[in-house]
Amino acid sequence: MTVKTRFAPSPTGYLHVGGARTALYSWLFAKKNGGEFVLRIEDTDLERSTQEAVDAILEGMSWMGMEWDEGPYYQTKRFDRYNEMVDQLLADDKAYKCYASKELLDEIRAEQEAAKEMPRYDAEHPKIKAVNEAAKDGDPCVIRFRNPKGGSVVFEDQIRGRIEIGNEQLDDLIIRRTDGSPTYNFCVVVDDWDMGITHVVRGEDHINNTPRQINIYEALGAPVPTFAHCAMILGDDGAKLSKRHGAVSVMQYRDQGYLPNALNNYLVRLGWSHGDQEIFSQQEMIELFSLDAISKSASAFNTDKLLWLNNHYIKTSDPAYVAEHLQWHLDDQGINTDNGPAIEAVISLVGERCNTLVELAQQSRYFYEDFSEFDAAAAKKHLRGVAKGPLELALAKVEALSDWSTDAIKQQVIAAVCEELEIGMGKIGMPLRVAVTGGGQSPSVDAVMELIGKERCVQRMKLALEFIAQREANA
The missing domain is CATH 1.10.10.350 (Arc Repressor Mutant, subunit A)
Structure with missing residues (x-):
């Protein structure tokens, strides 16, 4: 079996630190096992997805050096395939049409909450049955997946161990909206099947989606991938990482003068370890990485440690590598290096004193101007x-x-x-x-x-x- 992983961001914003770490783990696992890494853009949220965000994701991945073997695939270009699979489930009676309006569902949910019941969709609810039985062909409807009623979904998470969810906790998921567009949880399953994904590495916020998706894989007769759910990244104050902690976009770290190798080294250690080792070359990361060495606990982002690592990489990397990334900052600060020494020689001399490439560019100016x-x-x-x-x-x-x-x-x-x-x-x-x-x-x-x-x-x-x-x- 060829190991195949994927990174599948939604293009509704920049490539953030949490997504970049997930991508890195997926990329490393594929490389460690001689496999392939797929990039997929999950752009089914038509209102929020933008080309600007797509470009930011591609730029961030390229800057970090995570080249993909396949893709980028775009879900919006695969609607015919998804609808083909929806129709197959309808034909197999593993999905059905539901004509209940949003207003009716809200009304039922309010009744369930008032009765202190867990709010959930129930196809056998008298009001929903009445609407569905009275509907005529051509009336607006959604397509729902017929989730198994008994038993449970069990999977062995590569980070968290055995996870079991009872099917009674899962309702009949909408897999196609009234406008004909397929939904996220369904598209993901079809994509992973078609693309031959063997291992899904993603954030712990997807754990609740996993049992729903496993039932859909099995209903389609598709192989179920192995899952690994990573804990979140927190700020150094213990709160969820956000803009108030500083940069959260990968390209902001580029702008602030970090080297890709330094950021990669820092991110890989945010939840994964190999003994007490702190510094890892890219080749060492690939050789040593394993999913079962990822921690179940959340990691705290420490900017001081990242700065220390960045200084280390500026000091110890091949000056030609540093020069390649320093050029952006020289251009940004309007420093023309044509009239002066080789920039590699300046880096060798000045680099040890600098924590960021912004500082290095600033301290290079007098050599040229x-x-x-x-x-x-x-x-x-x-x-x-x-x-x-x-x-x-x-x-x-x-x-x-x-x-x-x-x-x-x-x-x-x-x-x-x-x-x-x-x-x-x-x-x-x-x-x-x-x-x-x-x-x-x-x-x-x-x-x-x-x-x-x-x-x-x-x-x-x-x-x-x-x-x-x-x-x-x-x-």
Whole structure:
């Protein structure tokens, strides 16, 4: 048997974190077992489904690196198939027409609640029977699935173990509306059968749907997939994850500067574990993942931990991979890297200091763009009269330097100035940093200067000396 999983979002909004984790688990399980992963867009909610949401889902899946083997399939393009199966159930007397109006059903529900009974549809209710018996062909009706009356539905959930639901708790589900459109629970069953889905990984909010769907699989003579229902994700305050906890859309995490590998690593650990291991490459996730290692308990989203992971991935990933995802942020911040060092070299130097790609882009700017002003606080502290002599000597040594390398800058400029003027490293290092970067924070200034380039360093050091001279004149 070829393992086949699916991710089947409704396009009524963005790809949220919970859906992304479900997709990841489904994708990993398929890959672990040499199987296939199907993407299906469940767009039968015609009023709420949008093309914008479809695009957001596809973009989110692609950004996370979860490429699908089949699809995307769209339920709205399969109505003929669903109606064919509805007609088959009608012919087999496993479904029937119901003419009861919404108003009548609401009236019966109110009576049941008043009598402290569980509100449910009952085809044998006298009022419903009377309406159905009086109906004529052509009157508006829904099609209901004839749910078994006795016994129970039992299934072995791969996460939660044995689940049993009595059929008396399940009513006769509507499988086709009065407008002729099929309903979610029915479409899902036909799709899973037609697409050969063997394992359904989804959120625990679908547990109540599962016994209803199992009865429909069996009525159609379709194989019943194996189910695994994941617990929900909570905010760090224990409440259901929502916008007030920060980003909940996958693409918001892209916008905030997270790497896909960092988010995937974080999401896989939100409910699944392999010992105490925290860092997983994609290949390790595939090799180690199993459904029975997923926790039954809800997981709490911790942004601080995600930031820590993101910093780890920025520091340790191939700079070419980081550069691929950094480019979006460079473009977003209007930073043109054509005139300057290779962005991979900047990432290797600056990346360790950054938790997000937004920060990394910001801290890359001075490698590519000249500036006419210095950070006010840094200039006030370090571009003072006392720095004039060390900076002038450093400028002379920079202009005379033929070997433009980190080591040469360190020894023949910075160390040489300290030795000749008998000053500490900070007396030249900090003024030099502010001069060449415009601010007071950067990696090792000799390595920064090598990447910025000799011509730009000379130009900026002269600008700093002009600033000091102007400051002294104003004083």
